[in-house]
Amino acid sequence: MKSSGLRYLAGALVVLLGMWAGLKFRAAHEISAPGVAVPAGLASAPDPKDSADVEAAAPHPVIPARLPDFSLNDLSGKSTSIAAWRGKSLVINFWATWCAPCRREIPLLKTVAADWAGRDLEVVGIAVDYADKVRQFTGQFKIDYPVLIGEQDALEIAAKFGMDSPALPFTVFTDRRGEVVALFLGELHRPQADLILSEVQNLNQERIQLPEARRAIAEGLEAMAAKNTG
Amino acid sequence: MRGIDSNETDFLPPDVAFRVAARVDGNVVKVRWVIADGYYLYRRKIEVKAESPDLLVSAPELPPGTVKTDPYLGTQQVYTQQVEAVVPYSRIDAGAHPLQIKVIYQGCAEAGLCYPPITKVIFPSVGSTAVVASEPPAPWESTAIIAGACAFLLAGLVLRKGRKLDTPA
Numbered sequence: 001m002k003s004s005g006l007r008y009l010a011g012a013l014v015v016l017l018g019m020w021a022g023l024k025f026r027a028a029h030e031i032s033a034p035g036v037a038v039p040a041g042l043a044s045a046p047d048p049k050d051s052a053d054v055e056a057a058a059p060h061p062v063i064p065a066r067l068p069d070f071s072l073n074d075l076s077g078k079s080t081s082i083a084a085w086r087g088k089s090l091v092i093n094f095w096a097t098w099c100a101p102c103r104r105e106i107p108l109l110k111t112v113a114a115d116w117a118g119r120d121l122e123v124v125g126i127a128v129d130y131a132d133k134v135r136q137f138t139g140q141f142k143i144d145y146p147v148l149i150g151e152q153d154a155l156e157i158a159a160k161f162g163m164d165s166p167a168l169p170f171t172v173f174t175d176r177r178g179e180v181v182a183l184f185l186g187e188l189h190r191p192q193a194d195l196i197l198s199e200v201q202n203l204n205q206e207r208i209q210l211p212e213a214r215r216a217i218a219e220g221l222e223a224m225a226a227k228n229t230g
Numbered sequence: 231m232r233g234i235d236s237n238e239t240d241f242l243p244p245d246v247a248f249r250v251a252a253r254v255d256g257n258v259v260k261v262r263w264v265i266a267d268g269y270y271l272y273r274r275k276i277e278v279k280a281e282s283p284d285l286l287v288s289a290p291e292l293p294p295g296t297v298k299t300d301p302y303l304g305t306q307q308v309y310t311q312q313v314e315a316v317v318p319y320s321r322i323d324a325g326a327h328p329l330q331i332k333v334i335y336q337g338c339a340e341a342g343l344c345y346p347p348i349t350k351v352i353f354p355s356v357g358s359t360a361v362v363a364s365e366p367p368a369p370w371e372s373t374a375i376i377a378g379a380c381a382f383l384l385a386g387l388v389l390r391k392g393r394k395l396d397t398p399a
Binding site for chain 1: 240241244300301302303336338339341342343344345346
């Protein structure tokens with residue numbers, strides 16, 4: 001089958017059923033190409049009749065509407081619940097030390113954490129990696145936002161966001177009510193982060209409703225992607 | 231809406247990004263990866279091991295890769311498009327067991343996404359034609375055993391048992 005026939009539709013993310021059900025895809029050729037934000041609740045399976053591509057019938061991710069509860073050890077080995085930041089908007093970044101794009105986006109995440117300090121937003125890293133490597137790395141890169149660490153348990157948490165398929169980094173954005181506003185697969189860049197966080201802020205200030213925020217994010221990302229590929 | 235139902239910015243599943251197949255050619259096994267545009271494999275993360283109990287394999291002979299320098303990961307050799315590893319082998323008790331090898335590899339998308347190490351057990355084909363998986367899943371079903379239901383979970387297994395998620399450097 002030609003490569004175009006192989007393209008899985010549907011964004012970002014994820015495969016619910018193992019290896020073959022996969023990320024919908026298209027080869028991205030540019031470093032600046034964004035990942036995909038999938039506003040929760042909109043990532044439902046399309047009607048197979050709507051697509052001529054058989055692979056479009058593959059299961060789609062079901063991203064939780066609300067942030068699921070989970071706990072992982074922090075850098076000191078203390079079990080920490082994500083609920084520790086209840087009431088704050090969260091930028092939850094799944095990463096690993098072996099992952100180059102994960103490393104590249106850490107300066108941005110540090111900047112976001114600093115820029116939003118005091119505004120009820122927290123960046124939380126979730127390292128899918130070995131604790132000793134993560135501790136060494138966080139010291140070396142001077143990561144000053146909270147980092148939780150897990151191996152299989154972190155993978156299971158990733159699966160709660162529909163990330164059954166292997167891919168890092170990905171970043172989950174929630175508003176202060178714990179609603180999952182977007183999930184961004186791939187290396188996050190400043191324009192995308194600013195776009196999503198702007199909508200999170202709008203949500204927090206009750207200027208818009210969640211569907212409107214999700215739509216604005218999706219459209220904004222689309223415009224950025226078009227600009228990058230155009 | 232892009233990001234939800236558009237494929238405009240999505241990434242390939244790992245088994246589409248990196249297709250692997252193997253064939254026996256005399257006293258070597260040739261393992262070939264076909265790599266999608268915009269994706270690359272780390273040279274240092276490629277491993278080929280014996281899976282059959284009577285099989286002995288040498289370290290894979292790999293061509294030089296393209297030097298890739300990432301300010302946050304250092305300098306690596308990577309492969310794009312395709313690469314073939316030549317793996318000398320011998321059998322202790324030829325014929326007693328089907329020839330099986332285990333291949334491990336890891337790669338990323340240039341657009342900023344990395345996959346944990348992928349492990350597959352392959353029955354190399356015999357003859358001049360390599361059985362290259364053109365797409366999942368059908369072509370692979372005859373040549374490979376998927377070592378796990380999901381590569382992420384595979385990665386978890388590797389994390390626990392093999393500690394293979396090291397930096398490629």
